Amino acid sequence: MNPEEKILKFISDQLGIPLEELKPDSDLTLDLGIGPVELADLLTNLENKFAIKIPEEERLKIKTINQIINLNE
Secondary structure, eight states: OOHHHHHHHHHHHHHTOOGGGOOTTOBTTTTTOOOHHHHHHHHHHHHHHHTOOOOHHHHTTOOBHHHHHHHTO
16 A cells, blocks of 8 residues: 555545545545544644654645645655
8 A cells, every 4th residue: 555545544534434535636624524623633643643743834734635645755
């Protein structure tokens, strides 16, 4: 499983959204209905799972799944 697939699987598990419904260009709020608290929790859990640090200024810019995938690069 490549890094993108791992992140998509993680997001699917965390949000309870079927993997096939997640697309890189999916808007987290508009397409997936994620609120600010859910997004903050998702990003914190992502940091813990993948041992990365997401600066606060980057957290505020994240709107799509693709932006989350690109954090890991």
